[in-house]
Amino acid sequence: NAGVTQTPKFQVLKTGQSMTLQCAQDMNHNSMYWYRQDPGMGLRLIYYSASEGTTDKGEVPNGYNVSRLNKREFSLRLESAAPSQTSVYFCASIPPIAGVGGEQFFGPGTRLTVL
């Protein structure tokens, strides 16, 4: 099991460019999440997908779109990158029968810089 994988690990964009962050999990998890981590802010939820075919906004969705391509993959797209989107992005997933108090499994992160 590779767990939760993310690509790329690092990316530098210019303002206005677009890109897609990829996330995949091989643990047969239903729910998947995208967070951003900024210094002194903790992790903030951007979007989540409770199951294949559904997506919902989190705390900070503006400037992002997501696609739940299938049960394994959940991508995050920046259509027109802005310097305020410079951050570390984490994908996470949770098992289907986790119940209350279930553990989220995190990927290694993508460090994005927008110039």
Next chain:
Amino acid sequence: GDSVTQMEGPVTLSEEAFLTINCTYTATGYPSLFWYVQYPGEGLQLLLKATKADDKGSNKGFEATYRKETTSFHLEKGSVQVSDSAVYFCALSGAGSYQLTFGKGTKLSVIP
């Protein structure tokens, strides 16, 4: 809405010192509480959790007790090691929810 407040860092301790990182929360009902740890350059991983009042979560020498009366979930370790240097996040998931609300994180550095 739900929120988590944890002590500001950074915290620097000598090896074998006692560690406490305070965490308090605001939530309706009975949330589940978590401590996650992030080692340099890595993603977060679950350190311990507690799902009901008075539960004690423990792992790798770390402990935290779910205190409903004080809405707290303080992280403690009796003797820290250099390998414990990391950022520690307190988090909660509301009753019936799988979404996590995180504190801002506390960076711990342990020096030999």
